[in-house]
Amino acid sequence: MTQLPVQGAQVVSRIAGLLRIVGRKPEGSTLVELVRESGLTRPTVHRLLTSLASEGLLDHEARTGNWVLGPEILLMGSVASARFPLEEIARPSLRRLAEETGESAFFSIRRGFETVCLLREEGSFPVRSFVLHEGVRFPLGVASAGTAIMAFMPEAEQDQLLDNWTAHSGQFAAGHPEGVVRENLKKTREAGFSVNPGLVLEGSWGMGAAVFDPAGRPSGALSLTGIEPRFRQERRDFLGRLLMEEAHRISVQLAGPGKEL
DSSP: OOOHHHHHHEEEEEEEEHHHHHSSSTOOHHHHHHHHHHHHHHHHHHHHHHHHTHHHHHHEEETTOOEOHHHHHHHHHHHHTOOOOOOHHHHHHHOOOOOOSSEEEEEEEEEEEEEEEEEEESSHHHHHHHHTTOOEEEEETTTHHHHHHHTTHHHHHHHHHTHHHHHHHGGGGGTHHHHHHHHHHHHHHHSSEEEEEEETTTEEEEEEEEEETSOEEEEEEEEEEEEGGGGOOOHHHHHHHHHHHHHHHHHHHSSSOOOOO
């Protein structure tokens, strides 16, 4: 009797993990990718994917062979959006940032020890960075949004991640050595905004500013991404000021009744 809840929880955890992996990219993921990233066996992954597809939570595209999010996910998301009025709160800030800077603007939120990109607004500059898009997840401390959020977390929470940094950062560990991350966090606290100097992808830069919930906790971040020449030192103060102004604007709105991330 005591074994059933554990088994059930394990299945739920595995299903949630697969859904997150599939949801990272609009084009979905192949079976091989899902096996590799989930760490599960191929038969287990295939069985779970088939069950999810039968419930409408996933679709299997015959042309590409990819597994993609299904229509039931869209319906659930539509219902959930009523509790998280992100379009109403964050979209205006993204539009202003994109219009004033020409760069692509993003809104990400914290979920556990990760950031999840939820909204994007393209800028007018014709050359763009495609590192970030809706659904992309990064470990906290990686990329500009994750750095902006982590920098203002309680010191004990930061130490928890930094003390196990290689495991936490995973595939991004090589580009984000612990010493570099610590220095970036320090600079972010001093400046109020973060700078990612091409650590995720060479030549693709980003800047971010944390959004705070009513309790003063960093719960999300606005960020701008683009190519390195667009983030020269003489322009960073201008971009950082805009990011902080819009992040503050969203933080104030989140302090209103019934608003949360």
